[in-house]
Amino acid sequence: MSHLTGLAPSDLPSELRFLQYPSSKESTYLPAIRQLISNDLSEPYSICVYRYFLYQWGDLCFMALDADDKLIGVVISKLEAHRGGPMRGYIAMLAVREEYRGKGIATRLVRMAIDIMIERDADEIALETEVTNTAAMKLYERLGFLRSKRLHRYYLNGNSAFRFVLYIKESAATLRYEDYDPELPPSA
Amino acid sequence: MSESRIDRAVNGAMPPLHELSLADKGEETAHHQSQAQSPLRMISSAATAAKDITAKFRAAASALETGQLVKDAYFTLFESVGALEIMDPKMDSGYLKPGEALEDEYDVLQNLPPEEVLGIMDQLLCYEMAWYMGNPLSQTLFTSFYLDRMLWPQPKSLEDAKFDRDKRAAPGNGLIHVLLRAYCVGLIKTCDLAHRTIGGEQYYEEEDFVTNLYHRNLLTDVQTAEVKIVLEEAICWLEAEFALHEALKTALLSRLRFRKAFLVALDFEQGITDAQRPSGWEHCSEILPTLHETRHLGAVVEQSFSGKIQRRLASSVPPRPIVTISFDEACTFLGRLCTHSKEAYSILQYDGPSCAMNYVWYFQARQPQPSVYTRCLLQSLILHYTIVLDQRSIKRFVFDSLQEIVLPGSIMIDPANDDVEAPQDPRFQIVQKMNVFISRVADSYFEIFRAICMNRSRMRRMLCHLIIEWDNIQLEAEAMDTDLRDLTKEQPVVDPKAVGGEIWAFPLSSWAFYLKLQQMEWIVHLGFELDIYRVDELGGMYWQVSSASGEHSNPASRANTHGKREAINNCFTWIDFAMLQASATQSLADGLSCFFAFFANTSILPAPYGQFPYSNGSLRYALRMRPFLGLSIPEVPNYAQFAALASLPLADVPATSKSATKPHSASNNPTAEALALLDSAAEALRNARKEWEAISKASPKIARTTNCDDWWRADVKNVLRACIAANIAVGTAKKAVAGVGKGKGVTDVLRVVVGAEDGDKSKGGYHAFWVVPKVIAL
Numbered sequence: 002m003s004h005l006t007g008l009a010p011s012d013l014p015s016e017l018r019f020l021q022y023p024s025s026k027e028s029t030y031l032p033a034i035r036q037l038i039s040n041d042l043s044e045p046y047s048i049c050v051y052r053y054f055l056y057q058w059g060d061l062c063f064m065a066l067d068a069d070d071k072l073i074g075v076v077i078s079k080l081e082a083h084r085g086g087p088m089r090g091y092i093a094m095l096a097v098r099e100e101y102r103g104k105g106i107a108t109r110l111v112r113m114a115i116d117i118m119i120e121r122d123a124d125e126i127a128l129e130t131e132v133t134n135t136a137a138m139k140l141y142e143r144l145g146f147l148r149s150k151r152l153h154r155y156y157l158n159g160n161s162a163f164r165f166v167l168y169i170k171e172s173a174a175t176l177r178y179e180d181y182d183p184e185l186p187p188s189a
Numbered sequence: 190m191s192e193s194r195i196d197r198a199v200n201g202a203m204p205p206l207h208e209l210s211l212a213d214k215g216e217e218t219a220h221h222q223s224q225a226q227s228p229l230r231m232i233s234s235a236a237t238a239a240k241d242i243t244a245k246f247r248a249a250a251s252a253l254e255t256g257q258l259v260k261d262a263y264f265t266l267f268e269s270v271g272a273l274e275i276m277d278p279k280m281d282s283g284y285l286k287p288g289e290a291l292e293d294e295y296d297v298l299q300n301l302p303p304e305e306v307l308g309i310m311d312q313l314l315c316y317e318m319a320w321y322m323g324n325p326l327s328q329t330l331f332t333s334f335y336l337d338r339m340l341w342p343q344p345k346s347l348e349d350a351k352f353d354r355d356k357r358a359a360p361g362n363g364l365i366h367v368l369l370r371a372y373c374v375g376l377i378k379t380c381d382l383a384h385r386t387i388g389g390e391q392y393y394e395e396e397d398f399v400t401n402l403y404h405r406n407l408l409t410d411v412q413t414a415e416v417k418i419v420l421e422e423a424i425c426w427l428e429a430e431f432a433l434h435e436a437l438k439t440a441l442l443s444r445l446r447f448r449k450a451f452l453v454a455l456d457f458e459q460g461i462t463d464a465q466r467p468s469g470w471e472h473c474s475e476i477l478p479t480l481h482e483t484r485h486l487g488a489v490v491e492q493s494f495s496g497k498i499q500r501r502l503a504s505s506v507p508p509r510p511i512v513t514i515s516f517d518e519a520c521t522f523l524g525r526l527c528t529h530s531k532e533a534y535s536i537l538q539y540d541g542p543s544c545a546m547n548y549v550w551y552f553q554a555r556q557p558q559p560s561v562y563t564r565c566l567l568q569s570l571i572l573h574y575t576i577v578l579d580q581r582s583i584k585r586f587v588f589d590s591l592q593e594i595v596l597p598g599s600i601m602i603d604p605a606n607d608d609v610e611a612p613q614d615p616r617f618q619i620v621q622k623m624n625v626f627i628s629r630v631a632d633s634y635f636e637i638f639r640a641i642c643m644n645r646s647r648m649r650r651m652l653c654h655l656i657i658e659w660d661n662i663q664l665e666a667e668a669m670d671t672d673l674r675d676l677t678k679e680q681p682v683v684d685p686k687a688v689g690g691e692i693w694a695f696p697l698s699s700w701a702f703y704l705k706l707q708q709m710e711w712i713v714h715l716g717f718e719l720d721i722y723r724v725d726e727l728g729g730m731y732w733q734v735s736s737a738s739g740e741h742s743n744p745a746s747r748a749n750t751h752g753k754r755e756a757i758n759n760c761f762t763w764i765d766f767a768m769l770q771a772s773a774t775q776s777l778a779d780g781l782s783c784f785f786a787f788f789a790n791t792s793i794l795p796a797p798y799g800q801f802p803y804s805n806g807s808l809r810y811a812l813r814m815r816p817f818l819g820l821s822i823p824e825v826p827n828y829a830q831f832a833a834l835a836s837l838p839l840a841d842v843p844a845t846s847k848s849a850t851k852p853h854s855a856s857n858n859p860t861a862e863a864l865a866l867l868d869s870a871a872e873a874l875r876n877a878r879k880e881w882e883a884i885s886k887a888s889p890k891i892a893r894t895t896n897c898d899d900w901w902r903a904d905v906k907n908v909l910r911a912c913i914a915a916n917i918a919v920g921t922a923k924k925a926v927a928g929v930g931k932g933k934g935v936t937d938v939l940r941v942v943v944g945a946e947d948g949d950k951s952k953g954g955y956h957a958f959w960v961v962p963k964v965i966a967l
């Protein structure tokens with residue numbers, strides 16, 4: 002199964018530690034998280050955006066750290082009833098340091114977040130990614146996500162996005178059809 | 190905003206006081222001067238009473254933990270994304286680096302040589318087109334010092350719209366005060382007209398267009414005719430200017446003439462459907478080549494544009510880069526804008542609603558898609574207030590559609606009914622009921638037209654909503670159909686095989702059903718075009734197309750036969766054609782569906798028929814069918830039924846005993862069932878080719894494409910090419926598969942490439958809706 006779901010933990014660089022974001026240590030980790038994520042964005046998110054997620058759903062944020070506690074990868078997400086309908090998990094940000102890519106780190110981080118979401122009764126999980134982001138699309142598709150729609154000129158740079166959705170429960174399908182609008186007004 | 194300030198305080202990085210108090214003042218005072226300045230310096234307005242809240246603020250903030258978020262229920266993600274961090278150079282538009290000036294300096298009154306005036310005009314044209322492409326004015330035209338000076342403070346009259354805003358006689362030559370001014374005035378007024386045309390129709394803010402004017406007024410109150418005079422005067426002035434080099438003079442003249450032509454083309458003060466307007470667009474297209482040929486004569490004046498002007502436009506938005514496109518790009522875009530806008534007027538050649546709908550569909554199917562201005566123009570032409578296509582009432586138009594599709598010459602839509610005044614007359618009562626029907630469906634009917642005027646992604650999303658509405662309409666119309674029978678004296682067709690022994694026409698609900706199926710087909714088709722489906726989903730989705738087009742034959746075959754002879758004949762030839770089209774679509778979809786199912790069953794295409802950690806085939810299918818799950822008809826089969834119908838292996842179970850790790854394993858001999866799929870594909874594709882060939886021979890009248898025949902024919906030709914390619918691919922596959930055995934598995938004898946897979950769609954892609962796999966015999 003490892004070929005399908007990302008590398009088995011043993012294939013990951015062994016010096017890496019994966020841990021849930023400890024809210025009490027904001028000053029230790031938040032600057033590094035912001036730094037890592039804004040590397041791939043043309044316009045940074047304000048600290049409010051990070052706190053919006055981390056303060057309310059810090060337990061849905063996972064980090065990969067190397068032996069020196071340097072941040073290598075991070076996923077930030079949330080989970081709440083979507084417009085009074087399904088419990089929807091949403092993966093807001095994901096990044097892995099360039100030199101560490103392609104080793105299954107992001108897959109592992111995303112899976113940790115998804116596992117908690119499922120534990121907390123998620124009906125479905127959604128996210129957006131740029132239509133040219135092959136690595137991210139491949140990662141999510143291998144986990145079972147499907148493209149549900151295309152979002153025209155979604156990003157500030159004029160690029161379009163795909164919305165990816167993963168149904169966790171059969172009930173997700175029977176809940177009222179809604180064309181939900183983008184969650185995270187994007188930057189990239 | 191307020192939240193970001195608390196954050197900074199919590200961080201211990203308390204901003205200087207003047208920033209805290211200034212932020213509340215909004216727009217005009219958004220200049221955050223360097224910290225050395227006196228904190229209260231900027232607060233000078235009599236209406237603002239400054240109060241030092243530093244102590245209070247520090248006290249309040251000290252009660253918070255680091256990382257703590259103070260928010261009410263209305264502070265959503267949206268607000269948090271809108272927040273800015275003051276003193277962060279990427280977010281704070283007022284932030285200055287040490288030694289950086291607040292504004293760039295540029296003197297709009299200086300004399301310029303003609304080359305530079307030309308260069309500025311061309312640069313303005315680039316920014317103008319970048320705006321039409323969907324970028325905000327703040328990152329395009331409003332970066333020009335000339336436009337800035339002209340528009341701020343707001344000019345009170347046309348005379349006031351000039352570069353020397355104070356009354357003193359200014360230096361500067363005629364090139365600036367006559368030519369460039371006329372060019373800018375013309376430009377601004379044209380933008381005003383475009384802005385109003387787009388704003389009056391449906392478009393999506395930010396993704397299609399940004400309407401923000403940053404408190405500027407684009408000479409809205411000035412008449413187009415007055416601006417035209419300014420341009421004409423400038424043209425006269427230039428023509429009399431003998432000192433100029435001939436080539437430069439021609440170049441400048443062509444730019445002013447273009448300005449005037451563009452202004453006239455966009456002007457809707459004579460009515461949006463004014464017969465002169467297409468020729469106005471044609472005139473623009475004629476001048477455009479001269480602009481392009483003389484582009485090298487201009488010299489760029491970079492300094493006359495500055496991103497820093499943004500600071501005065503909106504303080505609450507981070508500084509964003511100027512959007513630059515090349516002059517070549519601008520000309521290409523503009524050229525298309527002119528051609529498409531002129532073409533849009535052909536929709537007014539009325540030949541019935543189906544033809545109009547075909548027109549919009551094929552108008553929009555071209556790549557690159559017509560830009561937002563043209564799409565809004567098209568919407569205005571279709572429905573302007575209550576006038577449809579410049580000549581029909583809404584009711585008449587919907588009646589025409591009913592007549593074409595289900596009610597040829599029927600008493601239900603006879604215009605003569607309106608003259609009957611006796612309330613007991615059935616005709617009078619029919620009118621009453623039909624009026625109720627029209628008021629129920631009219632909006633939703635025009636919504637179909639509107640949906641297909643959107644950008645391609647929105648089109649699909651809007652249609653997904655709209656079919657739910659059409660499903661409801663169909664059900665309600667069924668009740669109306671029953672209700673109307675007594676009045677129309679409809680006689681059922683007696684058929685012992687039918688339920689209850691008789692068949693009723695159900696014209697209104699059949700019409701709704703027909704339109705709904707059309708939308709379903711479009712939704713799936715657009716899914717192919719927009720790359721929504723993964724390779725492993727293609728087979729199932731083509732099965733979906735096939736099943737929707739199979740349904741199509743139902744409503745059409747129920748056409749009422751109680752009408753006038755000629756109308757019926759018209760309707761019947763069209764129904765024959767519609768049936769042929771449905772059948773051809775079904776054949777091609779069937780063929781591809783079987784072809785892809787063959788690949789899935791032999792694991793030739795990398796298929797997800799293993800186990801996903803969080804998903805299974807049924808959940809994925811439910812997500813894919815979501816747009817259709819809410820429909821009452823056609824009913825969506827459940828996953829197991831679907832897999833059986835589409836001949837696909839159930840995705841919870843690996844397709845072969847081999848794990849999906851190695852789909853290219855050598856020992857996967859195709860089963861008899863799999864081989865039968867290949868035969869079915871071959872047969873369906875043979876039929877598809879014959880049927881599409883027959884379609885391509887239909888006259889424009891029959892195909893309902895009188896005003897869009899070229900586009901339609903080109904489209905059908907591409908479908909035919911896809912048919913031919915698919916036939917060849919199946920042939921190759923069949924031949925190759927014959928070599929299986931003797932230690933050779935199916936993946937040893939053939940390889941499959943799907944266009945979308947190798948990243949380049951144009952290669953081997955004949956038609957956006959029909960993905961033909963390439964088969965390579967090994």
Ligand SMILES: CC(C)(COP(=O)(O)OP(=O)(O)OC[C@H]1O[C@@H](n2cnc3c(N)ncnc32)[C@H](O)[C@@H]1OP(=O)(O)O)[C@@H](O)C(=O)NCCC(=O)NCCS
Nearest residue numbers: 041095096097102103104105106107108130135136137139
């Ligand atoms: C997307 C991202 C987080 C992936 O991190 P990662 O740790 O390399 O991901 P994984 O190793 O778990 O898996 C990525 C998969 O994509 C593949 N991949 C990586 N780059 C690729 C590329 N350019 N083209 C095709 N596939 C690529 C990897 O090979 C891997 O698949 P495999 O295991 O089958 O080989 C990382 O590329 C990144 O930080 N990108 C910038 C930020 C970003 O785009 N975030 C996502 C926003 S939704």
